[in-house]
Amino acid sequence: MYLVFGSTGNVGRHVVSGLTAAGARVRAFTRDPARAGFAAPVETAAGDLKDPAAVSAALDGVTAVFMATSADALEHEAVVAEAVRERGVGRVVKLSSVAANAPVTDSYGRAHAAAEEAFAKSGAELTALRPAGFAANVLQWRRSIAGQGKVFQPYGDVARAVIDPADVAACAVACLLDGAHGGRAHQLTGPEALTAPQLTARLAAALGRPLEFVPVDPEQARKGMTQAGMPADLVDGLLASMAEPGPLRGGVPTPDVERILGRPPAPFETWLARNRDAFAG
Template identity: 50%
Template sequence: MIAVIGATGNVGRPLVASLVARGTRPRILTRDPARARRAPGAEAVIGDLDTPGCADELLAGADAAFVVTAGPDAAAHDRVIAAAVARHGVRQVVKVTSVAALPPVQDAYGATHAAAETAYLATGAHCTFLRPAAFMSNTLQWHWSVTGSSTVHQPFGDLPQAVVDPADVAEVARRVLDTPRLGGRAYTLTGPESLTPRQRAHRLAATLGRPLTFVDAPPEQARRAMTDTGLPPAYVDALLTSQSHRDPIRGGLPLPTVHDLTGRPPGTFTAWLAGHVEVFR
């Protein structure tokens, strides 16, 4: 049995659908029973990782676990999950981390992901770490300003990233879960081309058929916007520092990894936009 943590997110959702389509009945964790009903064929554990015993209920009897954690509570959640993986003898773990975890780690955000990888390795499970570049789905954060004022506000507007389709990360995860010999290592996952936020906004404007104004927001403005939503300042500072790194190996350089593991080219940003354009209308 495969347990999926992060089953209703941008990576977990297509992974669960793919597993079910292939005759596997994964066990998923979700806070919302309504979301569980959107994953027919999956067994649902209702709760969250802050609930005592929830990780044990999810992982008891599991042969493998797929894990996505995010946000300022990710480090604490990874410690809870790793402890339950060890208690229940889960043999295989596929964990989504970040290119920020590539050694040498250069910031606090990367250190958090690297610490998570270390925690899972300490369980004795056969661990695979998927380190994506920035997700194409991060573009959805532009929804409000695009629909409200035809404007995109984004820091580091001329910093290229080989953004990756979450569906490709899900497909890589499924291949590793199906074929354990592919695991036991870390993979950097990228899309097929390196694009700056400004270039992505231009692509979005072309897809919408109307002009958009791109504003290269100062990091201080981005920081204020994120902390105003309630995110802890230390977490925001670490995230922005990580996003500012210009070393191409940290997500700026397109790699063949998705093709090598799935046998097909990674999805393009233009194709991703075509599938999500209605969000921005």
């Protein structure tokens, strides 16, 4: 039995469907089973990561775990690591981030690195997936695109090798099914590094309408994210990740996806084709 945390997320939904397609038995952990809408043969485990009893119960009969949760809930992964240790689960594939690559410079990277360490000490065979930014992050632009035909973003000159979350999930499924990846950290990127203005231009082409890219001062972005309720140290970490163009932070394509899947990562257009409707209205 495979247990998927973050089962309703950008990556987790594809992990659930990928494992199911491979014939594996899957249990999906979620706080809201009705909203999640999983159907047989997928089992659903209702619970919150903050609740050790719910996490432990969900691990009953589980041999391998996919671990993902939202960026502001990473401290709760320690609850899962402890339950994995107690239950003697054999394999964990953790969705981490390029921010966990040394040198870890911010709280976001530290949270992922700490969770990786907790799983490494749990006795399970750990594979860390450290992806670059997700193609799905452009969904954050929906409102300004719908209302103004504009994209507001800091660090427009920094290119990122954004990855389709479906490719992250395909790598996760491969690592869950094949023990050869134990003890490794994979750097997952898309096939090319693109700046926010380039992503905007491709989005405009896919939507068939003009879009204007508007550079935003990082301090203004910090204020907006903090006012939207994000913890200040998480905002610092996310902005630091966005500012860093180097290979350790997802600014340069890596060969890891192709090594794992035997095919290159999908271009941004593949994600766009699946998600164009999300920008309607």
